[in-house]
Amino acid sequence: QDGSATAVPSDGVEYLVSTSVGGQSLNLDFDTGSADLWVFSSELPSSDLSGHSYYTSSDSSTFQSLSGYTWDISYADGSGASGNVGTDTVVIGGTTVEGQAVELAEKVSSTFVSDAADGLVGLAFSSINTVSPTPQSTFFENAQSSLDSPLFAAYLPNNADGAYDFGYTDDSKYSGDITYTDVDSSNGFWEYPSTSYKVGSTTHSQSGYTGISDTGTTLILMGDSAVTAYYDQVSGSSYDSSQGGYVFDCSADLPTLSISIGGNYATIPASLLNFGTASGSSCFGSLQSVGSGTQNIYGDVFFNAFYGVFDASGPSFGFATV
Numbered sequence: 349q350d351g352s353a354t355a356v357p358s359d360g361v362e363y364l365v366s367t368s369v370g371g372q373s374l375n376l377d378f379d380t381g382s383a384d385l386w387v388f389s390s391e392l393p394s395s396d397l398s399g400h401s402y403y404t405s406s407d408s409s410t411f412q413s414l415s416g417y418t419w420d421i422s423y424a425d426g427s428g429a430s431g432n433v434g435t436d437t438v439v440i441g442g443t444t445v446e447g448q449a450v451e452l453a454e455k456v457s458s459t460f461v462s463d464a465a466d467g468l469v470g471l472a473f474s475s476i477n478t479v480s481p482t483p484q485s486t487f488f489e490n491a492q493s494s495l496d497s498p499l500f501a502a503y504l505p506n507n508a509d510g511a512y513d514f515g516y517t518d519d520s521k522y523s524g525d526i527t528y529t530d531v532d533s534s535n536g537f538w539e540y541p542s543t544s545y546k547v548g549s550t551t552h553s554q555s556g557y558t559g560i561s562d563t564g565t566t567l568i569l570m571g572d573s574a575v576t577a578y579y580d581q582v583s584g585s586s587y588d589s590s591q592g593g594y595v596f597d598c599s600a601d602l603p604t605l606s607i608s609i610g611g612n613y614a615t616i617p618a619s620l621l622n623f624g625t626a627s628g629s630s631c632f633g634s635l636q637s638v639g640s641g642t643q644n645i646y647g648d649v650f651f652n653a654f655y656g657v658f659d660a661s662g663p664s665f666g667f668a669t670v
């Protein structure tokens with residue numbers, strides 16, 4: 349059944365959604381860049397649990413263990429988690445899935461201990477789910493048949509409560525038309541060609557590049573040529589290894605950044621490209637390097653400016669101005 353769940357900004361780095369797992373409420377990070385639904389659990393060392401809500405399978409009357417099933421995930425930022433697997437009833441907004449694979453954490457890396465999320469809901473394609481011996485379907489894949497339309501949408505306004513809509517698009521959350529492009533899911537991501545960009549009004553090509561729509565990433569991560577082209581237009585900007593990225597004076601005049609999604613540009617306003625104070629009068633850029641490779645990562649900063657529609661029929665990705 350269709351529904352909408354509120355997404356609350358947390359520490360400026362992620363949006364958390366209150367989710368019921370076996371009747372237990374957890375604040376989970378919805379991540380269109382991965383495909384595992386995993387939770388902090390009673391199986392973790394108690395020192396890892398401080399500040400977190402966690403799932404206790406023995407407290408759920410609907411939990412069923414998947415004997416011998418394990419999971420082990422590593423994210424591109426170097427964080428990771430692992431554990432065992434069962435199924436339970438998961439409720440998000442007005443959408444219920446019974447028998448959802450729930451991955452219980454027995455180990456989590458330190459970044460998760462200090463992060464506010466009590467786990468993640470992966471919303472990429474189950475071809476990249478890490479459960480062994482059998483990859484498990486995502487909440488969205490399991491919910492699809494009960495939705496009016498096989499889609500979900502992310503509404504993540506800057507520094508304000510947002511939402512994830514399941515089964516419908518909500519035209520009170522965007523203006524103008526939704527522009528769609530075909531998605532190539534062969535790598536397991538909501539991925540599409542992204543072969544050019546604009547810094548202000550100057551167009552640059554990045555042939556062979558793709559982009560992924562990734563709500564599990566905070567910033568906009570692009571190849572070094574794009575990052576250099578952008579910060580060359582920001583006087584006084586520099587790469588500060590101690591801050592881990594490009595910084596500039598907080599009073600700097602920033603150009604807009606337009607990214608191509610399929611054949612259409614999405615223009616990120618300059619205000620969103622200042623991520624905020626790094627230290628003193630220097631501010632951290634919302635555009636940073638993805639490192640090597642030709643896959644750009646369009647994270648929450650993109651969704652601060654655009655309502656994003658993830659449509660399984662196609663599949664396709666659509667965006668509209670917030």
Ligand SMILES: O=C(Cc1ccccc1)Nn1cnc2ccccc21
Pocket residue numbers: 379381382423424425426427562564565566569638639645
């Ligand atoms: O890992 C990344 C982005 C990233 C960071 C650094 C270099 C390259 C790419 N995002 N992400 C997407 N889902 C995540 C879940 C947990 C942690 C990070 C997650």
